[in-house]
Amino acid sequence: MAFFKKLKDRLFKSSSKIDEGLEAIVGEGDEAEVSAVGETVQDAPAQAVETAVASPDDAAKAEKAALREAEKVAAERKAQIEAHAQAAQLARAAEARAIQQAADEAARQAAEAAALEADAERRAEEERLLEEARKAEDARAKEAARHAAQERQAEEERLAAEQARRDAARKAAQDAEERAAAPEPLRATMTPVAPDLMEDTSSSTAKPGLLGRLMGRAAPQAVRRRALDDEMLEQLEELLITADMGVDTALRVTANMAEGRFGKKLSVAEIKQLMADEIARIMEPVARPLPLYPKTPQVVLVVGVNGSGKTTTIGKLASQFRAAGKKVVIAAGDTFRAAAVEQLQVWGERAGVPVLTAAQGSDPASLAFDAMTQAQADGADLLLIDTAGRLQNRGDLMEELAKIVRVIRKKDAEAPHNTLLVLDATTGQNALNQVKVFQEISDVSGLVMTKLDGTAKGGVLVALADKFGLPIHAIGVGEQIDDLQPFDPQEFADALVGYER
Ligand SMILES: Nc1nc2c(ncn2[C@@H]2O[C@H](COP(=O)(O)OP(=O)(O)OP(=O)(O)O)[C@@H](O)[C@H]2O)c(=O)[nH]1
Numbered sequence: 001m002a003f004f005k006k007l008k009d010r011l012f013k014s015s016s017k018i019d020e021g022l023e024a025i026v027g028e029g030d031e032a033e034v035s036a037v038g039e040t041v042q043d044a045p046a047q048a049v050e051t052a053v054a055s056p057d058d059a060a061k062a063e064k065a066a067l068r069e070a071e072k073v074a075a076e077r078k079a080q081i082e083a084h085a086q087a088a089q090l091a092r093a094a095e096a097r098a099i100q101q102a103a104d105e106a107a108r109q110a111a112e113a114a115a116l117e118a119d120a121e122r123r124a125e126e127e128r129l130l131e132e133a134r135k136a137e138d139a140r141a142k143e144a145a146r147h148a149a150q151e152r153q154a155e156e157e158r159l160a161a162e163q164a165r166r167d168a169a170r171k172a173a174q175d176a177e178e179r180a181a182a183p184e185p186l187r188a189t190m191t192p193v194a195p196d197l198m199e200d201t202s203s204s205t206a207k208p209g210l211l212g213r214l215m216g217r218a219a220p221q222a223v224r225r226r227a228l229d230d231e232m233l234e235q236l237e238e239l240l241i242t243a244d245m246g247v248d249t250a251l252r253v254t255a256n257m258a259e260g261r262f263g264k265k266l267s268v269a270e271i272k273q274l275m276a277d278e279i280a281r282i283m284e285p286v287a288r289p290l291p292l293y294p295k296t297p298q299v300v301l302v303v304g305v306n307g308s309g310k311t312t313t314i315g316k317l318a319s320q321f322r323a324a325g326k327k328v329v330i331a332a333g334d335t336f337r338a339a340a341v342e343q344l345q346v347w348g349e350r351a352g353v354p355v356l357t358a359a360q361g362s363d364p365a366s367l368a369f370d371a372m373t374q375a376q377a378d379g380a381d382l383l384l385i386d387t388a389g390r391l392q393n394r395g396d397l398m399e400e401l402a403k404i405v406r407v408i409r410k411k412d413a414e415a416p417h418n419t420l421l422v423l424d425a426t427t428g429q430n431a432l433n434q435v436k437v438f439q440e441i442s443d444v445s446g447l448v449m450t451k452l453d454g455t456a457k458g459g460v461l462v463a464l465a466d467k468f469g470l471p472i473h474a475i476g477v478g479e480q481i482d483d484l485q486p487f488d489p490q491e492f493a494d495a496l497v498g499y500e501r
């Protein structure tokens with residue numbers, strides 16, 4: 001019995017260490033078998049002795065039978081013990097398998113749980129990424145919508161500006177027509193600045209006396225004044241901006257006007273003078289006539305957008321140089337339109353200057369080269385080259401201008417000596433943009449501002465001087481041959497603000 005107890009104890013104590021348990025079991029089994037067989041064998045002779053008392057034969061038989069019986073019992077006992085040992089071993093193995101299975105099951109469940117968790121995490125991450133992508137897409141859509149709205153607005157503003165420009169041009173044309181009989185000076189056609197200063201004054205106007213009123217006579221006009229304050233400066237700024245001076249330049253002009261004068265009472269005339277002087281100060285450094293060089297022929301390349309006044313300006317320039325005793329040749333480099341060539345021929349005739357032309361659609365660069373050859377052969381002082389202003393295709397125009405420059409440089413490495421950008425004053429602030437664009441595609445050396453006779457937007461010239469500092473060689477003040485004037489900053493500034501000296 002001790003064997004089973006030990007076995008049982010071991011089995012349950014060391015169930016996790018199956019190997020060890022098995023060793024121990026097998027070791028103890030051998031011992032138990034030996035002692036069990038011994039016990040059985042000791043019991044059997046006792047019975048045989050008891051039966052031998054009856055008769056010697058019978059006793060011998062009985063002893064034999066008892067011995068056989070004892071052997072049989074011992075064999076059965078041994079078989080029984082072996083069966084038990086086997087059953088116990090099977091039970092232990094089954095239990096170990098069950099434990100192993102339970103462990104496997106636990107591990108499988110843990111792995112499954114981990115996989116589920118990983119899966120949940122992955123799904124959460126996917127969800128997060130999707131959410132982010134959705135948000136990014138939303139943001140992109142919003143941005144695109146905002147951009148489209150801005151573009152729409154910009155387009156509307158551009159169209160409005162275009163319309164305003166056309167209206168101004170139409171009005172300018174009407175004004176020009178009206179003035180044609182007796183052309184007015186530039187000054188009279190510009191919008192006087194500071195028109196509403198009279199409304200806000202600090203000094204009262206004396207009323208006419210009784211007699212004066214009865215007689216219908218007005219009292220002498222008192223000079224109205226207003227203290228220079230923030231509000232007034234803002235009004236002045238706005239006024240300058242409406243004259244297309246641009247915000248930055250308008251601010252600079254008013255800030256300089258205010259310096260040391262804050263709180264001071266100023267009359268309209270004083271304000272106009274201050275303003276005109278400030279504007280003239282900005283314009284002074286850029287007022288430079290077209291420089292003439294000793295090297296001839298001096299090549300002047302004339303560039304600018306469609307309709308800015310290039311051809312007209314070339315006609316006027318040719319006429320003035322001719323009048324100054326210079327020999328001039330014109331090249332009709334705008335071979336794109338037949339009408340452009342004819343227009344230039346008319347100007348050439350008026351100015352008494354030869355105009356070199358080429359067939360419509362032919363290469364302007366080759367015409368420029370021929371014109372250069374002829375100008376050199378004729379000993380001309382100046383070669384003025386007209387160009388097409390098709391900015392619709394900037395790349396083409398850039399290439400066209402670059403090619404003209406390339407070929408004339410074969411004749412004179414320093415040509416063109418001047419690249420004149422012609423700007424239309426009626427385009428207002430757009431002129432600033434045109435300068436930027438033409439500076440990118442050509443080597444602009446100076447400006448001519450046309451149509452200053454018919455616009456309230458002359459202020460853009462101040463902004464141009466302030467921003468780019470390019471020389472302003474001349475201004476166009478009409479369509480006639482002598483309507484091109486040297487640029488006089490003080491006269492221009494006075495005309496712009498409506499100040500009479
Ligand atoms: N009032 C006024 N009109 C001008 C002035 N300069 C040019 N013009 C007019 O502006 C229009 C266009 O002038 P053009 O000389 O043909 O302009 P362009 O730059 O050669 O034009 P494209 O050859 O089409 O590129 C014409 O009707 C000119 O009479 C100016 O100073 N004052």
Ligand SMILES: [Mg+2]
Nearest residue numbers: 310311334340
């Ligand atoms: Mg032209």
